[in-house]
Amino acid sequence: MKGLIVKDLLLIKENIKQLVLFVLVFVFIGLQGNQILVFVPAFLSMMMFLSTFSYDDYNKWNSYAVTLPNGRKNIVKAKYIASIFLSLVAILLTYLLVILFGVANHNLNLEETTATLLGCWSAIVLLQSIMYPLIFKLGIEKGRIFLLVLVFGISALIGLLFQNIKVSLSSEVIHFLDNYLLIILPLLMMIILYISYKVSAKIVQKKEF
Amino acid sequence: MNAIEIKGLVKKYDEKFQLGKLDLTVPKGVIVGLIGENGAGKTTLLKAILNIIQTDEGTIKINGRDNHEEKTKENIGVVLDNMFFPELLTAKDIELAMRGIAKNWDTELYYNYLKEFSLPLDKPLKALSKGMRKKLEIATALSHHPDILILDEATSGLDPIIRNEILDIFLNFIQDENHTIILSTHITSDLEHVADKIVFIDQGKIVLDKDRDELIDHYGILKCDPDKMDQVKKEDYVCYKKNKYDVEFLVADREKIRKKYRDFIVDKMTLEELMLLMIKGVK
Structure with a gap:
């Protein structure tokens, strides 16, 4: 499986270099005023990774990959691990830079950045969790x-x-969410991601390439 | 133990096409050539062996194990038609990836092949010629020390010189008597040089499964004028085909037929003629 992750990262190695540049630019722009923009690089990393599915489809890589030892299992595993790794790198890099710049400029707003990036990571994971089973089932074009x-x-x-429907949240619920959202959200996303992985694995196990 | 053993294999696609029911045994130490028209089922059969597609009935054993067992894949090297690494990658990238994929991957052997085939390390696949790409695919397939090579149309679209080089690689591989090759092709002349066994697939069924020597040494073609075709008895030919000026009969025992029908010409036959007669001919 390690080899399959290496293959995906090699495929987008040029983009990964650009990603570092994007992180720098958006952290810089973000710190000028609109801090919400720091989520952009992480989203770009997700889009970049999606292109590996297109390259795979174009050269019918999956048909070849299933002939390799543990191919069916590993093509799914590798996609999930490589894309989580990539978005985490993008987010952590952004986080690090925000802190560095913030400390240097004496305007560090850690709480807001944490919330923004965590929200962003959750959105990415949710999207990937819906997308990947669809792509494995239908191919990248139809899946998209x-x-x-x-x-x-x-x-x-x-x-x-x-x-x-008027939703009225009681103050206790709001208070609870305020305190624990930073823990609940990542946990919830991990569960969704795990379910999505299992669904993809099942699809690929039976798929004809 | 046989390299590959297929029993009662059936793969249904739709009303029009079905592979099988078919049985096939491939002993170790031979090169088996799969021939047949485009769409006859050659690729489908290879895909079934490799577990790329699901089958409806039957069993496939590789080195005595069911082909669904992942362990069987460690012993197989594969070259498929237009299915390989994404073409942005280079030969070097493929090495880096394969190192983490195949258990018995041999980096040194891979680089030796690249050198032997004069393949560039840093050019993406899409910049390579068709022949170079095929050689790279073969180098990749061979570099994890497989004992079975499965090749789908590995020589098609290549010039005679490169084809010859590739066939030499196969002959080299088969020097080890534990090694086996199955290759599908419609360039039948390639098989006349290297194959030990010829398997002919037509409309999803195996219509012929014979040693090459038997085919080349014993089979033949009897030619006669259309108005004399009634003189050839039904038990003496496999099938016949009417041409504009003559009729060709495929015969299984050339020498015997030659003695029996002294007025007619009985010639040796090529695999291409055999294929044509069996597909276009009448029984």
Whole structure:
């Protein structure tokens, strides 16, 4: 499996160099005022990683990969691990730079940055968790279209629901979320990611390439 | 123990195409050539052996183990038609990846092959010629010390010189009597040089499974004028094909037929002629 991760990272090695540049630029812009922008590099890392699926599809890599020892298991595992690794690197790098710049400029707002980056990481993990099974099932081209439909569909649905139903959270719930969200959210995302991995593994186990 | 043993294999696609039911045994130490038209089922059969596709019935054993066992894959080297590493990668990248994929990967052997085949290290696959790409695929397949090589159309689209070089690599590989090669091709002349056994697939079924020597030494073609074709008895030929000016009969025992039909020409036959007659001919 290690080899498959190496292969994916080699595929986007040029992009990874650009990613470091993006982190620098967006941290710099973010610290000028709009700190919410620091999430951009991590999102870019997710998009970059998606291109490895396109390269794979184009050269029918998966058909070849399943002939390698433990191929079916490992192609799924490697995609999840490599993409989590990449987004974590992007986020940690951003975090580190924000702290460095913040300390240097005496305007460090750690709480806001932590919340922004954690929210961003959760969103990335959620998207990947929905996307990967779809891509393994349908291929990158169809998977992408399906994902768009799904994301817009869910957003519209949630929007409609909240418009028509008045949600009133009691102050206790808000207080609870305020205190524990930083722990609950990552845990929840890990569970979702794990389920998604299991679904993908099942799809690939039976798939004909 | 046989290298590959297939029993009762069936793979259904739709009403129009089905592979099998077929049985095939490939002993160790031989080169088996799979021939047949495009779409006859050669690639499907190889994909089934490699567990790339699921089968509906039957069993496939590799070195005595079920082909679903992951361990079997450690002993197989694969060259498929247009299925390989993404083409942005270089020969060096492939080495780095394979090191973490194949258990018996041999870096030194791989680099030796690259040198022997004069392949560049730092050029992406897409910048390589078709012949160079094929050689790189073969080098990759050989560098984890497999004992079975499975090759799908490994020589098609290549010029005779490169094809010859590649066939030499195969002959070299088969020097070890534990090694086995299955290769599919529609360039039948390649097989006349290297194959020990010829397996002919037509419309998903194995219609011929014979030693090459038997085919080349004993099979033949009897030619006669169309108006004399009634003189050839049904038990003496496998099939026949009417051409514009003559009729060709495929015969299984050339010498016997030559003695029996002294007025007709009975010639040796190439695998290409055999393929044509068996597909286009009438029984």
